[in-house]
Amino acid sequence: MNRRYLPGPGILISVGAVVxxxxxxxxxxxxxxxxxxxxxxxFVDGTIGSAYAIAASVNRSVVFALVGIGFVFANRANLTNxxxxxxxxxxxxxxxxxxxxxxxxxLPLGLSFALPMLAAVAAGALWGGLAGILKTRAGxxxxxxxxxxxxxxxxxxxxxxxxxxxxxxxMTNSATLPESLEIPDLTKLPLVTADPSLPLNIxxxxxxxxxxxxxxxxxxxxxxxxxxxxxxxxxxxxRAGIATERYAVAAMLMAGGLGGLAGALMLQGDQYVLKxxxxxxxxxxxxxxxxxxxxxxxxxxxxxxxxxxxxxxxxSMELQAGVPSAxxxxxxGIIVVALAGAVYWIDRRGTSR
Amino acid sequence: xxxxxxTLTGVTKRFGALTALNAVSLDIAPGEIHCLLxxxxxxxxxxxxxxxxxxxxxxxxxxxxxxxxxxxxxxxALRLGIAMVHQHFSLVPDLTVVDNLLLGxxxxxxxxxxxxxxxxxxxxxxxxxxxxxxxxxxxxxxxRQRVEIVKCLMRNPRLLVLDEPTAVLLPPEIAxxxxxxxxxxxxxxxxxxxTHKLAEIKSAATRATVLRGGKTVAVSxxxxxxxxxxxxxxxxxxxGPLGHxxxxxxxxxxxxxxxxxxxERPHDIVAQIDGxxxxxxxxxxxxxxxxxxxxxxxxxxxxxxxxxxxxxxxxILSGMLRPTGGLFSVQNTDLTGRGPHDVTAAGVGxxxxxxxxxxxxxxxxxxxxxxxxxxxxxSRFGLLRRAAFHRAAADLMQRFDVRASGPGAAFSSLSGxxxxxxxxxxxLTLSNLAFLVAAQPTRGLDVGAVEAVxxxxxxxxxxxxxxxxxxxxxxxLLAVADRIVVFYRGRIVGSCPASPAYxxxxxxxxxxxxx
Numbered sequence: 001m002n003r004r005y006l007p008g009p010g011i012l013i014s015v016g017a018v019v020x021x022x023x024x025x026x027x028x029x030x031x032x033x034x035x036x037x038x039x040x041x042x043f044v045d046g047t048i049g050s051a052y053a054i055a056a057s058v059n060r061s062v063v064f065a066l067v068g069i070g071f072v073f074a075n076r077a078n079l080t081n082x083x084x085x086x087x088x089x090x091x092x093x094x095x096x097x098x099x100x101x102x103x104x105x106x107l108p109l110g111l112s113f114a115l116p117m118l119a120a121v122a123a124g125a126l127w128g129g130l131a132g133i134l135k136t137r138a139g140x141x142x143x144x145x146x147x148x149x150x151x152x153x154x155x156x157x158x159x160x161x162x163x164x165x166x167x168x169x170x171m172t173n174s175a176t177l178p179e180s181l182e183i184p185d186l187t188k189l190p191l192v193t194a195d196p197s198l199p200l201n202i203x204x205x206x207x208x209x210x211x212x213x214x215x216x217x218x219x220x221x222x223x224x225x226x227x228x229x230x231x232x233x234x235x236x237x238x239r240a241g242i243a244t245e246r247y248a249v250a251a252m253l254m255a256g257g258l259g260g261l262a263g264a265l266m267l268q269g270d271q272y273v274l275k276x277x278x279x280x281x282x283x284x285x286x287x288x289x290x291x292x293x294x295x296x297x298x299x300x301x302x303x304x305x306x307x308x309x310x311x312x313x314x315x316s317m318e319l320q321a322g323v324p325s326a327x328x329x330x331x332x333g334i335i336v337v338a339l340a341g342a343v344y345w346i347d348r349r350g351t352s353r
Numbered sequence: 354x355x356x357x358x359x360t361l362t363g364v365t366k367r368f369g370a371l372t373a374l375n376a377v378s379l380d381i382a383p384g385e386i387h388c389l390l391x392x393x394x395x396x397x398x399x400x401x402x403x404x405x406x407x408x409x410x411x412x413x414x415x416x417x418x419x420x421x422x423x424x425x426x427x428x429x430a431l432r433l434g435i436a437m438v439h440q441h442f443s444l445v446p447d448l449t450v451v452d453n454l455l456l457g458x459x460x461x462x463x464x465x466x467x468x469x470x471x472x473x474x475x476x477x478x479x480x481x482x483x484x485x486x487x488x489x490x491x492x493x494x495x496x497r498q499r500v501e502i503v504k505c506l507m508r509n510p511r512l513l514v515l516d517e518p519t520a521v522l523l524p525p526e527i528a529x530x531x532x533x534x535x536x537x538x539x540x541x542x543x544x545x546x547x548t549h550k551l552a553e554i555k556s557a558a559t560r561a562t563v564l565r566g567g568k569t570v571a572v573s574x575x576x577x578x579x580x581x582x583x584x585x586x587x588x589x590x591x592x593g594p595l596g597h598x599x600x601x602x603x604x605x606x607x608x609x610x611x612x613x614x615x616x617e618r619p620h621d622i623v624a625q626i627d628g629x630x631x632x633x634x635x636x637x638x639x640x641x642x643x644x645x646x647x648x649x650x651x652x653x654x655x656x657x658x659x660x661x662x663x664x665x666x667x668x669i670l671s672g673m674l675r676p677t678g679g680l681f682s683v684q685n686t687d688l689t690g691r692g693p694h695d696v697t698a699a700g701v702g703x704x705x706x707x708x709x710x711x712x713x714x715x716x717x718x719x720x721x722x723x724x725x726x727x728x729x730x731x732s733r734f735g736l737l738r739r740a741a742f743h744r745a746a747a748d749l750m751q752r753f754d755v756r757a758s759g760p761g762a763a764f765s766s767l768s769g770x771x772x773x774x775x776x777x778x779x780x781l782t783l784s785n786l787a788f789l790v791a792a793q794p795t796r797g798l799d800v801g802a803v804e805a806v807x808x809x810x811x812x813x814x815x816x817x818x819x820x821x822x823x824x825x826x827x828x829x830l831l832a833v834a835d836r837i838v839v840f841y842r843g844r845i846v847g848s849c850p851a852s853p854a855y856x857x858x859x860x861x862x863x864x865x866x867x868x
Contacts, residue, residue, distance in 0.1 A: 236714050
C-alpha cells in the first residue's frame with residue numbers, strides 16, 4: 001500500500017491548527033465580555049443540540065464539501081479554483097430558472113428536481129471551464145480569472161433578482177422584495193427520511209457518492225495520475241503525450257460543475273427562493289475547506305463538517321449569546337493562517353535536511 | 354613537500370543521512386595546480402563549497418597559511434584571498450564586463466576607467482583576451498568564463514578554485530584555460546582545478562587528489578605518470594573492461610574510427626529533417642535551414658558548443674516546439690508541428706536534454722514515470738491495475754538495470770544514472786521505435802552509467818533504429834556516432850565521419866568556420 005494515501009502528518013498538523021484556532025477563538029469570546037458558558041451553550045444548541053440543528057449543519061457541510069472536492073480535484077493539476085462563490089451563484093440562477101420556468105415540476109422519475117440540478121452543474125461548469133480556457137489559450141492566471149468571474153456571477157445574480165424581465169417575482173405592490181418566487185414543491189430536494197424534524201435532503205448521499213468516486217479516481221485512477229503529473233511537471237506530462245490543456249480545462253469544468261451543484265443544493269434544499277446575497281460566502285468557505293484538506297478528499301469531508309458545524313454554531317452564538325458572527329469568521333481566518341504556517345513548517349522540515 | 358597554503362584535516366560534511374565528505378584531508382601549496390578528481394556525486398562540489406565558506410564542515414579543521422581557517426561565509430573566504438569560479442556563472446547579461454566586475458566590489462562612485470585599465474593589465478598578464486566594455490550577452494561561454502576568472506584575479510587571490518571549468522569550453526579554449534592556470538600558479542597562487550576529465554590532468558596538474566564516495570582514495574604527486582592508478586581509484590575498477598564510450602568520456606583514449614562499425618549499412622532513411630528553421634519570439638533565428646537524414650541503424654552525432662540550436666532542434670523533434678519552417682518526417686509520416694503524443698505514436702523515442710524539466714516527474718514513482726504515456730494499457734474502467742503496472746515496471750527495471758528500492762520508489766530517490774536508464778527504458782521500449790533522439794544523454798552521469806547508456810543506444814541501433822545523438826562531449830560523439838554534423842548559431846557548418854582524424858577540423862567548425 002502506498003503511504004501517500006494514508007493519513008500522514010499533514011492531517012495531524014491540520015487538526016492541530018484547527019484546535020489552536022478554536023482555543024484562540026474562546027479567548028476572543030472571553031475578551032469581548034460574553035460569558036464563555038453562554039457562548040458554548042449556544043454553540044452546542046446550534047450544532048448538536050437537536051436533530052434539526054444537526055441536519056442544518058450537515059446540509060451546510062455538504063455545500064462546503066462539494067466546493068472543496070472541486071477545489072482538490074483541480075488542485076491535483078496545480079490549478080487553484082477560487083471561484084466557488086460565483087459558481088454557486090450561477091448554479092443558483094440556473095436552478096431557479098429551470099425550476100420556475102422550465103416546466104419541470106410535473107416530470108416523473110425525479111426529473112422535476114434533477115433537471116434544475118443538472119442545469120446548475122452545467123452553469124457552474126461553464127464558469128469554471130471559462131477560466132480553464134482563459135488559462136490554456138491566453139495564459140491568464142486562474143486565481144485571478146476565477147475570482148473576477150465570481151464577482152461577475154454575483155452581480156449577475158443581483159441583476160436577475162432585481163429585474164422583472166429576469167427572475168424577480170411579479171411586483172404586486174411597492175413592498176415586493178427583490179427576489180424570485182419560491183420554487184415549486186416538486187422541484188425541492190426530497191428528504192432522506194420522512195421525518196421533517198431531521199431535514200437531511202438527498203444532497204448528502206449524492207455528495208458522499210461523488211466524494212467516493214472522485215477519491216477513487218484521484219488515488220487509483222489514470223485520471224488522477226495524469227492530473228498529478230500535470231500538476232507536478234506540466235512539461236514532462238506534455239512530453240509523455242498527455243493532452244495537458246484538455247485536462248486543465250476538464251479539471252476546471254469539474255470544479256465549476258461541483259460549485260454549481262452546491263448552488264442547486266442550497267436553493268432546492270434550503271432557501272427555495274433566489275435572492276441577493278444567495279451565495280453568502282459559501283464559495284470562499286468551500287475554498288478554505290479545500291485548502292485545509294491538503295489534497296485529500298477525506299480531508300475535505302472532515303473540514304467541511306468542521307466548517308458546517310462552525311457556521312451553524314456561529315449563527316446560534318450570535319442569536320442566543322450575542323457573540324458577533326464576526327468572531328466565527330475570525331476563528332476561520334486564524335485556522336487559515338495557522339494552516340499556512342503549519343504547511344510552511346512541514347515543507348521547511350522536509351527540505352532543510 | 355612545499356609549504357602548505359591551505360590544509361584540510363579530517364573534514365566531514367553531512368546532509369541528513371548522506372555523508373557527502375568523510376574525513377577528507379588535502380593540502381594545496383602555493384604555485385601548484387592541484388587537480389581534484391572524482392565522478393559525479395563523489396563530493397567534489399561539496400568540498401569546494403566547504404573551502405569557499407558556503408557550507409561549514411561538521412567535523413575537521415582547515416588552516417590557511419598555518420592559521421586556523423573558519424569562514425562564516427563566502428565573504429570571509431574572499432577577504433582571506435580564496436576566490437572561486439563556479440560551474441554556473443553569476444554575471445548580469447545586460448551589463449558590460451566592467452560593470453559586472455564592479456558589481457559587489459565598488460562603493461560610491463564607479464570608476465569604470467580605472468577598472469578597464471586593470472582588466473587590460475590582467476588580460477595582458479595572464480593571456481585572457483577581454484574587451485572591457487563588451488556586454489556579457491554578446492560574449493561566448495568561454496569569454497564569460499574569462500570574465501569570472503578576471504573577477505577572481507582582481508582580488509589578488511592566494512588560492513583560485515575552479516569548479517568543473519572545462520565542461521562548457523571548446524577544445525582550443527580548454528588549452529587556453531590551462532595556460533591561464535599555469536600563469537596564475539607561476540605567480541605563486543595556488544590553483545585547485547576540479548574535473549572529471551583525466552586528459553586535463555595530464556597536461557596541467559602538479560598534484561592530484563581523487564575523491565570517491567566522499568573519501569580521499571588516492572593522492573598523486575606525479576599525476577601525469579600515474580593516470581592508471583588515478584582512474585582505478587576514481588571508478589574502482591580496472592581499465593580493461595571499460596567500454597569505449599566510457600574511456601572517451603574520461604578523455605582517456607582516442608576513439609577508434611567509425612568506419613568499421615558503419616561497414617554494411619542499408620541506406621534506408623528512417624528520419625528526414627528538411628530545411629528546419631525556428632525563429633524565437635524575439636525574431637532571432639535559433640535554427641536556420643537544418644537538413645539531416647538519418648538512416649536505419651545509423652547514429653548521427655550533433656556536435657557544437659551548447660546553445661547553438663541543439664536544444665531547439667531536440668525540442669522540435671520531440672513535438673514540444675513548433676518549427677517556423679521546414680519539414681520533419683519519420684518513415685514517411687509527416688510530423689512537422691505535431692504534438693508529443695503524435696511523435697511518440699509515430700515511433701520516435703526522446704531522451705530529453707533536461708531530464709528533470711522534461712524527462713520525468715521527479716516527485717512520482719519509477720513505475721509512474723515509465724508508463725505515464727502508456728497508462729491505457731494498465732487501466733480498467735479508468736482505474737489503474739496497480740499490480741500489473743508494477744510488474745511491468747519491475748520487468749523493465751531489470752532489463753535496463755535500473756537500481757531502485759522498487760517500482761514504487763520515488764524517481765527523485767534514484768541516482769542520475771539510474772534515472773537516465775529509466776528514461777531510456779521507457780523510450781527504447783516503444784513498440785514501434787524507429788528513431789531515437791538523445792540529447793546530452795550522459796550529462797552528469799558517472800562512467801559506469803555512461804557505458805550502460807551507450808550500450809542500450811547501440812543495442813537499439815543493431816535492431817535498425819536510427820539515432821540522432823546531440824552532445825557537447827566531442828570525444829563521446831567520436832566514440833559512438835557514425836558521422837558528425839557540426840552546429841554553429843543554428844546552422845550546420847559542416848559534417849564528417851566520426852573519426853578522431855577529424856577532431857581538429859570539428860573543433861574549428863565548432864567555432865563557426867567551415868573547414
